[in-house]
Amino acid sequence: MTATVRPSEPMNVIEPHEWRHGTVVAGVKWKNPVGTASGTFQLDACGDYYDVTQMGAICTKGVSPVPWEGNPGPRIAESPAGMVNSVGLQNPGVDHYLADELPKLKELGALVITNVAGHSDEDYAEVTAKLADSDADMLEINVSCPNVSHGGMSVGTDPATLSRLIGRLRKMTDKPMIVKLSPNVTDIVTIAHAAVDAGADALSLINTLVGMRIDIDTGKPIMANRTGGVSGPAVLPIGLGFVWRVRQAIPDIPIIGIGGIDSGEKALEYLYAGANAVEVGAAALTDPTAPMRVARELDDLLDSRPDLAAKLAQGKSW
């Protein structure tokens, strides 16, 4: 199988752009409906390739109360049209984040969603307390990471545990709080209701699906952590199905659709499924400028869909 150079006009993705179609998520205005997905954006890497202030929002890597070293390598394996990662939330901790990446992002003028990680309710509370009077525009509570043994997904798969945590965090901050949900559940609607009833201002979904790959020469898992989270184009229909079901069940909650988005067309599918905005993850790993390109393609596609564009601009979904 060989590639051919495409005859179409290349889309310029870096030059400044007048955004025609914005969205509103939990009262926060985005200049376009496309953000970066947590764990696939770092300012000192991605900022070399495009102007990060041009994104609808920048969602940062999960931030924990103290530095986390993550899981041992290898941390990534390929899967058909997808990838499995077991990074395990390696990050330099909330104090470093507040002193370094956040001020840099805000100085540039980016709209920032800070992704909050924890091993326990205490961890989430500690990070949220420190972010409560920071410059972060929105918080995304990650209760859906499959790569940590405590916290993460174990919180986001049990309605009572989730409700207790979100209720506690709600009292600590007025910042718009997005709860990021896991697809590794039997009934997403129950979980979504638990988050919303406990005070979530918005939901984002999906995080990665639990999966693994095995090296048949050794008979052992490719990743040191054995299992990880699957994402990329292969999970597109799963993400769409989850967003659609939550939208059917909860008509008014703002939803950020995530999973397998690598083009404006796929972002548009999420908007028609009921999302108010989207985040681009794995695609950014295979091309640093992918989030920007998705945003530009979507801006063009919305030109011919004035009804959808108008709803988004009013903070409504399709």
Added chain:
Amino acid sequence: MTEERFMSTATSAAVVQEAERFGRKPGRRVDEIVRAGTLAEGVYELVIRDAYVARNAKPAQFVNLYPADASLLLPRPFGVAEVTGDEVTLIYQVAGAGTRQFTQLAAGDAVDVLGPLGKPFDLDKSANYVLVGGGLGIPPVMLAAQALSVRDDVTVTTAFGYRNERFADDLVAQYVDAPHSITNEEGNVIDLLDSIVPELEAAAKAGRPPIVLSCGPTPMMKAVAQWGGRHGAEVQLSLEARMGCGYGACVACVVDTPQGRLKVCKDGPVFTSEQLGWVV
């Protein structure tokens, strides 16, 4: 339904032009293949036209290639082996599905590319640079020979270890002052290094102390690091790791060091043996 498209849409020149106009690095782009062939049994050469890589690639930096088969999503990193005008030479072996597909590419075809990426070798000092490559770790050190060949304050020594065919000796001959190589049957690169100690000592006495630049299988590089420790030589190692992005965004490619887990793609691929804690 939407059209399936995982490949970049833009040609190299357009992407590079736009990026440079706005002071950014160019993203993924489509390059033309100038030449594709076989250097030895199981060793392939791929020459791509990418003026940006050609202008900017420094020794030990790599480029990501992406298979045209959209089900293979992750980058395939390869060290830049040689640069001629706007042509960039990569040398690789078949390791799995992606590299197997690359062997089907021919002149005139296209391939998606990102780069150059990573932190290069530090070649600031006046020294005797000893390039120690093992197997397909040879291509990533080859560019150092080419880059150093234009300087008159350095000596370039090679110590290449081949499985059998000496596929790179001729390619670097014009850049190297003191070429040495060995095949598996004859011994390993440590044997080879031991055998040239008198030569290295003479160069050191003449004001060119050895600095080892190495790439190859991890056990080999650990042995090279220890050899450097025993002989008081500075050692820089170019590592490999499975990568998610290759440019620093995902933290998939870590190596454990005494300072914690570092990214091979952005903090490296070059690390000193001290940084890795590989010298005793």
